[in-house]
Amino acid sequence: MKEKLIFEKSTPGRKAYSLPPIDTPEVELTTLLPEEIIRQEPAQLPELSEVDVVRHFTRLSQMNYGVDTGFYPLGSCTMKYNPKINENMSRLPGFALAHPYQPEELSQGALKLMYDLSEILSEIAGMDKFTLQPAAGAHGEFTGILIIKAYHQHRGDKKRTKVIIPDSAHGTNPATASLCGFETIEIKSNAHGLVDLEELKKLVGEDTAALMLTNPNTLGLFEKEIIAIADIVHEAGGLLYYDGANMNAIMGYARPGDMGFDVVHYNLHKTFATPHGGGGPGAGPVGVKQFLAPYLPKPVVEYDDEKQKYFFDYNRPHSIGRVKAFYGNFGVAVKAYTYILALGAAGLKEASEIAVLNANYLKTILQGKYHVPFDQVCKHEFIISPEKRVKEKGIKTLDIAKRLVDYGFHPPTVYFPLIVEEAMMIEPTETETQETLDAFAQALIDICQEALDNPEILHNAPHSTHVSRFDEATAARKPILRWKKN
Amino acid sequence: MRFVPHTLKEKEEMLKTIGITSTDELFRDIPEEIRLKKGLNLPTGLDEITLQKEIETLAGNNAHLNDYISFLGAGAYDHYRPSIIDHLLLRSEFYTAYTPYQPEISQGTLQAIFEFQTLICELTGMDVANASVYDGASALAEAVLMAVTQTRKNKVLISSTVHPEYREVVKTYAWPRGIEILELPYQEGLTDLSILDEHISQDVGAVVIQNPNFFGSIEKVKEIAELTHQHKALLIACVDPISLGLLEAPGNLGADIVVGEGQSLGLPVSFGGPYLGFMATREKYLRRLPGRIVGIAKDRLDREGFVLTLQAREQHIRREKASSNICSNQALCALAATIYLSTLGKQGMREVAMQCLTKSNYAKQILKEIEGVEVAFPQNYTFKEFVLKLSEPVSSVNQRLLKHKILGGLDLGKFYPELENHMLLCVTETRSREDIDLLKRVWEGVQ
CATH class of the missing domain: 3.40.640.10 (Type I PLP-dependent aspartate aminotransferase-like (Major domain))
Known part of the structure; x- marks a missing residue:
């Protein structure tokens, strides 16, 4: 069933809102605003009753698939369960209704939460100082790479114009480097899917500003030579940037700070269970080693021992400035903080332990049924691709992904990382049971059989949804991006 | 443990399927020298009741708009949010x-x-x-x-x-x-x-x-x-x-x-x-x-x-x-x-805007009657915010207001040194005439 657009459900004169009467003395509009700036044509917004609006959006929600609907093994996105208490806590009036400019003395709870969360994030990553300002992972990357730029410039080292990025990296890495005015140098992965040390030695030099790395990388493999990598980059005068997208694999086991990374970003919406919201809001806190702390965005939350109060420190002359108004996605920070307190040190480590166990278990079951390009212990995610006999039937990864929808699962990340042909990147997370993993593996195995017996069923999948595969090329060629009244 | 569903038995079965005896074997690719030897220095996990109390205590240490009558805007606004x-x-x-x-x-x-x-x-x-x-x-x-x-x-x-x-x-x-x-x-x-x-x-x-x-x-x-x-x-x-x-x-x-x-x-x-x-x-x-x-x-x-x-x-x-x-x-x-725009619709958006305009202009009119207070930039048309020039520091007025659970406006001196003693106030549809009149009385020291 299709749901009409909200505009098509509008009936002039209907209303869903309820406002008090204006109780201040009546004034002629034209005495408050000059005629020429008053809107002539009101915005054509829909007019509906309250129940109409509720039903419309309820219906839309039913056309969606979330973690609460079912298994969502989207690689590199860490679609773990989002605890409900987090939602309640972020909605407490003391958080949700606190104004960002209310006096600091009346915001000590919010400031303490920000301060404590920064400290906790520092401990987990082995860094010294955090900012909560960035609103998302990509925003964190932007912040972190700018910090590196500011550091080099401040030292008068202006030759450092290049950022080295592995070919397995997220697309945001090279886009971030460009946004920060750097040239991107791609480094090829070796046959084991890891950074090629010899290649790296050739690429680094006095123009190297930084190496951006995800560890474990997007193939789900731990960069075993990380210490050598860090030494090569540091010896050349560059810094190491840690893309924290895959932090869920190593909490309590290893810390980027100990591996030699100078700057780190987390995705609170991945590692710390805050909901993805259909594409946001997330949060991308950035942590640095002490020598980079002066460059963090301002303000930074500090504690004044003497006055025994938390405060915003704006007096940071070397700061890169602001990347966002106010202090970041505070409401998201409340959820992550609640989650971390629920789990504690042991719980966080167990989350990573089971995330890695689940990934390896699933990989083991699928071995022999799907091609596993990197046949070794993985971390929290792994890559598979269809076997040759399946591909010979004209089946692509996309067909398998779409068929998974009919089996009631969200497909994994597909066609990424770019270095594996027909890649499927599977990240089960720790919150899924063995039964779910078994059922998912069985679905993939059954689909494999279907591909051999009846490939058509895959080509036309999904069959169970109210819309099927779209012609996205035409949509992009002739874009219709808004509704218009006929 | 919270949010991890595995029973011990399931965990053992899974390890067996993989062909290992302990999950430690899954982390051996992390070089010994960077493997974290001690546990993270963080508190132990909390049960839901204790957790909720702890977070509620933090939230309780903040002022909020249900508890204060706010005239603070400057980029973050207290507007009607339909349930x-x-x-x-x-x-x-x-x-x-x-x-x-x-x-x-x-x-x-x-x-x-x-x-x-x-x-x-x-x-x-x-x-x-x-x-x-x-x-x-x-x-x-x-x-x-x-x-x-x-x-x-x-x-x-x-x-x-x-x-x-x-x-x-x-x-x-x-x-x-x-x-x-x-x-x-x-x-x-x-x-x-x-x-x-x-x-x-x-x-x-x-x-x-x-x-x-x-x-x-x-x-x-x-x-x-x-x-x-x-x-x-x-x-x-x-x-x-x-x-x-x-x-x-x-x-x-x-x-x-x-x-x-x-x-x-x-x-x-x-x-x-x-x-x-x-x-x-x-x-x-x-x-x-x-x-x-x-x-x-x-x-x-x-x-x-x-x-x-x-x-x-x-x-x-x-x-x-x-x-x-x-x-x-x-x-x-x-x-x-x-959802907001669908709820307010064509009429509602005009009405909210009308309320902001009317009520804030009312506030502007009556507050300038206070001794030592004048409207800055008086020739300008304003929508829901306006600037007052005071004869005393903004912080002193705000301190008095806070005692009556009123959040005063923003001290513009924070951003514009030349606008010392200037206050940016915001009045939206959520403020009533009573709120505005109260602001004036408290400001004047009548209440």
């Missing part, structure tokens, strides 16, 4: 979903974004809008990058009447690209047209204004647009979406890119975030617009639906050549705004 918004946002098919990469099972999010884009176009009078970005400030910064790329001119003029924190964000984004940002001084609370005229040239790619501006004053948008276009620059207008219930759409006044903060559209102030930035522009600049965009597509059986489109601009395809590094939007916040 239905939160109920619908808590539909977990919405909030536990990821970016709608699989359109067949994401039509809910996609259709809501398509409706959001339409609503923003309607409000702003523009042709196209994106699915939203992080907040108003980053939307403004993205607009500056977009205008510079479009015009290939590296100089941008920004009025000092734009929110000071937004200007800081613009500068942060501009710095690595080598974009020259020139701040234009204001005159009597408005962008100084003669100074704009003096500085604008063929080298300027964009002129940036906020309307109503940071002081609440309504700018001469049309004149600024004409001056901007005479020099082939683009006009970027950062607007308050609530004001568009009454004020002429910026698209009809000559703006080329319209951005703004969408927090007023149904989101709580939440100590500064999460909010949402909206961005709209003319059709001809569509391919420069950053961020996610949803469009209509047809499926293989010719049924209409929605997909993420024009992705050739984006990072996961273009990598280092992308128009921005953004790979998300503030989808749930955009959903809140969509």
